[in-house]
Amino acid sequence: MGKVKIKNKLRQFRFENNQMTQAELADKAEVTRQTIIAIEAGQYSPSLELAIKIAKAFGKKVDDVFEYEE
């Protein structure tokens, strides 16, 4: 079984949304800034619930923000 990784476009969407800060995104997704940093760096895979919250914060679908790679 290959290594599974979830890529994300958090940084890109933050800058496209009036340069939203990590803290602002954290508030919208109801998590700590540390968690946003870890997700953005690809070091933490969020739960489905959190992935949906983050996607909603950008007004996008989960598929647009997160990409499943094998």
Place this chain on the structure above:
Amino acid sequence: MNRTQKIAWLFVITISLAVVSSLIAVAILYSKVGMPKALTGFALLGIVGFAGFGPVIFPKDKGKIICDERDTSINRKAAIAGFGASYLVVGLACMLPFSILGPHATVSVVWLPNIFMAAGLTSFFVHSVVILVLYGRGGKNG
């Protein structure tokens, strides 16, 4: 660094300091007064008690959200690792005398509270180290 990490650091430092200083004290006392008086050096393990002030020393983190799913996940993994390590300590403490001394030997009950303390220290130490390692994977700001 969040509050959990600061408290974990306090635990790692105090436990390390307590164990090293008590072992040195026991070694020094052993050379001067011999056993069993040298065991009083383990009284220095009381240093660990300072870790209990962690929640008082470190104020709560600022911000609306201070704990989320990642924090809960890290804490759960750390707790499991801590419990596993303490279980290993108790297991070794029970099985090693049996395999070294044989099935008909006797062991002083003095060792029972010591085993309990060793298991507790191991649990807290491993729990704290795992917290630091898992948060450390979050990079500079993790």
